[in-house]
Amino acid sequence: MPNQEFRIYYKNRQRYALLILGAILLMIGVGVNLYFEEGELSFILGIGLAYTLIGIYRCYQPYVKVKEGFLWFSSNPFRKIKISEIEKVKQFLDETTLFVNGKETIISDLMMSEADKKRFSEFINGINPI
Numbered sequence: 001m002p003n004q005e006f007r008i009y010y011k012n013r014q015r016y017a018l019l020i021l022g023a024i025l026l027m028i029g030v031g032v033n034l035y036f037e038e039g040e041l042s043f044i045l046g047i048g049l050a051y052t053l054i055g056i057y058r059c060y061q062p063y064v065k066v067k068e069g070f071l072w073f074s075s076n077p078f079r080k081i082k083i084s085e086i087e088k089v090k091q092f093l094d095e096t097t098l099f100v101n102g103k104e105t106i107i108s109d110l111m112m113s114e115a116d117k118k119r120f121s122e123f124i125n126g127i128n129p130i
Helices: 012-035 043-060 114-127
Strands: 006-008 064-067 070-073 079-082 086-092 095-100 103-108
Touching: 006 114, 012 043, 079 095, 086 114
Parallel strands: none
Antiparallel strands: 006 064, 064 070, 070 079, 086 095, 095 103
16 A cells, blocks of 8 residues: 555646636626626625635645545545455446445546646555556
8 A cells, every 4th residue: 555645736727717607607697797787697696605715625635645544535425445445446448336335436546647647546556556
């Protein structure tokens, strides 16, 4: 088992897309609320604020993090896997499937940069030599 710690973030494109979309919707919402006195379309302001907050969260939240013997994976739901409990690893194209206690977690490397893909692949090969 590799004894290393690292973080892999989303690609910049995915990291900033929601942030930019949220900022645009937020500006539209503010403009609509200033134009209409009664705030008829204020839901755009709420949606813009939500997308902005999600974008900020994704900018700073790592996609995959290895620290202190645990693999943290940002997915729905958020996963925390003890590396020593990984029973089996399957790799197919851009997906890595980890089997832990009868549950499987699929990690796609489409969200990673090329350097991060290589680092993650080396880490997985260190866990389960092919």
